[in-house]
Amino acid sequence: MHKIFWIGITISAALVLAVLLYGAQREATAPTPSPKVLATPEPAGPDDKLLSLGKELEHLSLAQTQIGARTPFAAAGSSDMYKHLFLSFITEANLRASQIDKDGTASDLACIFRGMAIDAREKLATLETSQTAGEQAAIWQNAAYLFADVSAVLKPNNTRLAGASCPSAPLGDGALNDLRR
Numbered sequence: 001m002h003k004i005f006w007i008g009i010t011i012s013a014a015l016v017l018a019v020l021l022y023g024a025q026r027e028a029t030a031p032t033p034s035p036k037v038l039a040t041p042e043p044a045g046p047d048d049k050l051l052s053l054g055k056e057l058e059h060l061s062l063a064q065t066q067i068g069a070r071t072p073f074a075a076a077g078s079s080d081m082y083k084h085l086f087l088s089f090i091t092e093a094n095l096r097a098s099q100i101d102k103d104g105t106a107s108d109l110a111c112i113f114r115g116m117a118i119d120a121r122e123k124l125a126t127l128e129t130s131q132t133a134g135e136q137a138a139i140w141q142n143a144a145y146l147f148a149d150v151s152a153v154l155k156p157n158n159t160r161l162a163g164a165s166c167p168s169a170p171l172g173d174g175a176l177n178d179l180r181r
Contacts, residue, residue: 046099047154050092050113054150057085057120061144068137076130086124089147093117112153119146 060082067077097113123143130136 051154053089054147058147061140064140065137068133072134074133076136079128090117
């Protein structure tokens, strides 16, 4: 009986050693990303920051949709990790709309950006008042569509809408301060 015990210990130790060596070998052969890959380039054009925020929020939305779907009855997550992204997006969308108005071009795009800012503000408010992860997952799923639309609108070959106009709805610091509370 004593001999069987030591044989079991020896086999277990050999398995642990094999797993450790396999992990070390995999880690050593894994490609290391270059610093260029790790660094996020600064936005260059007027739409680059908005496009970057849209993509980041789209990816976050898709990830949060999956998390909420796995645990739908869990308590809703805190907005601390994403609130600043929403506020940045809202600010950038409104700034871009104001710039378009100032330039006197493509009033339809100004309207679209204002609508995106309003939609993002509403989604943030709804996320913050959600009670469960499942409720948040549904909101995140809709948010993913909103943020995916940003790249569709900002494509260089987008076509203008047929003379559509929208009322000017500037959002000053007061509106953003309301969101920050």
